[in-house]
Amino acid sequence: SQKIEQNSEALNIQEGKTATLTCNYTNYSPAYLQWYRQDPGRGPVFLLLIRENEKEKRKERLKVTFDTTLKQSLFHITASQPADSATYLCAPLTTDSWGKLQFGAGTQVVVTP
């Protein structure tokens, strides 16, 4: 069955450093991969989408890579700030799974001043 794995342990990082999160998937070949951010008690918020033919995507201090050979996506937050503290969820999807997104368990990031 399809499986999505994200680092289960919280990532503690000092302000100004780069946080790198991993999303691994098995038993399917997604054409897209989305990343969301979730704050406590709130719904996830969409951040970035990367397509299988895109190696890298950037948005401000965020960078996502997508390696279909390794079946992995990396999510980087550069020059991290305490406001970046949240849980980050990945959601790989195939062309026929848009209406039934599956999410990884998420990785909590804690940025300390």
Next chain:
Amino acid sequence: KAGVTQTPRYLIKTRGQQVTLSCSPISGHRSVSWYQQTPGQGLQFLFEYFSETQRNKGNFPGRFSGRQFSNSRSEMNVSTLELGDSALYLCASNQQGNSPLHFGNGTRLTVT
């Protein structure tokens, strides 16, 4: 544009009761999806509605049901509540199949 609105925000029910949760999508969004989020299982897909029809369904028992109205508003119902149904129920809408989801802030359901 107003975001996705879910009501109520919090709900406490007793085992065996039933509950109805409501979701108003972003104006113009025709697809509405529902998710259950628990600390142990994470975000689990329940079902998706498009133009009043259930288009996709997750692996939940028949006690979980939903519907969508002609104005795209959606409700989900859980009958015969169990303690394990305690969770944050999230609704999301999107404009078309290949666009990102916009989530509401959820309904926190506690079953005692």
